[in-house]
Amino acid sequence: MSASTPKIVYRFKDGVYINLTNRCPNLCTFCIKTKWHLDFHGNNLNLEGQEPSAQAVVNALEKKLAQSPFKEVVFCGYGEPTLRLDVLLFTAHVLRGWRAQAKYPPFTIRLNTNGLGNLIHHRNIVPDLHAAVDEINVSVNAATPEEWRKLVCPAPGYEDGFWAVWDFLHDCVEAGFEKVVASCVDGVGADTDAVEKKALQMGATFYLRSFLDGND
Numbered sequence: 001m002s003a004s005t006p007k008i009v010y011r012f013k014d015g016v017y018i019n020l021t022n023r024c025p026n027l028c029t030f031c032i033k034t035k036w037h038l039d040f041h042g043n044n045l046n047l048e049g050q051e052p053s054a055q056a057v058v059n060a061l062e063k064k065l066a067q068s069p070f071k072e073v074v075f076c077g078y079g080e081p082t083l084r085l086d087v088l089l090f091t092a093h094v095l096r097g098w099r100a101q102a103k104y105p106p107f108t109i110r111l112n113t114n115g116l117g118n119l120i121h122h123r124n125i126v127p128d129l130h131a132a133v134d135e136i137n138v139s140v141n142a143a144t145p146e147e148w149r150k151l152v153c154p155a156p157g158y159e160d161g162f163w164a165v166w167d168f169l170h171d172c173v174e175a176g177f178e179k180v181v182a183s184c185v186d187g188v189g190a191d192t193d194a195v196e197k198k199a200l201q202m203g204a205t206f207y208l209r210s211f212l213d214g215n216d
Helices: 056-063 081-100 115-120 128-129 147-151 161-175 190-204
Strands: 010-014 015-018 074-076 109-113 133-138 179-185 205-208
Touching: 010 056, 015 056, 056 081, 056 147, 074 081, 081 109, 081 128, 115 161, 128 161, 133 161, 147 161, 161 179, 161 190, 179 190, 190 205
Parallel strands: 015 074, 074 109, 109 133, 133 179, 179 205
Antiparallel strands: 010 015
16 A cells, blocks of 8 residues: 555546545456555555545645646546535535636536446435536446446445446436546456447447556
8 A cells, every 4th residue: 555645636647536435336346446555646545434524625626726737627536426425516516616717727527437326325316416517427337237247246235236327327418418428448348349339329428448547
């Protein structure tokens, strides 16, 4: 594990990324956090159970956004951001306020998610997300329930999450986000052609992610 201070907010390429939690209902066979000790390109993302408050996230963002140009702010760490929905929404609305005030150059607000948010919260959270973020990337990762369970290794209570993920993607497309992406990891056993076909039929954009892309 990295000896450096855990990062709430970190940079990658043209993005500023927000690390809200290390918790996730899945333990994907391809998740690099199981191999790289929660380190990403020199950033220690191991929160060690100390999840940041909404104000801590906002404070960290203000420092990071002032440092250099960026094109997007992304909710994506080594955990599922929708597990901390209240903090996610609060932070996204603060970002929207800053953008409206032209506090920073124009930027996009994106959420990377495993698509289980509705199942986690036992309600449809898509309207809340649509009012807060611009783009959504849903890691669908499989075209069949059997393939999905084998690849993502869901926790008890989420074994039938495959259907929730694709329903979530459908709801996001219907909600009219600026962009809805269905992603799948290449080279781990998924039928990527079938996933792409299903995603495009639903009206989403398809993204085939390389196995070692990390949080891209």
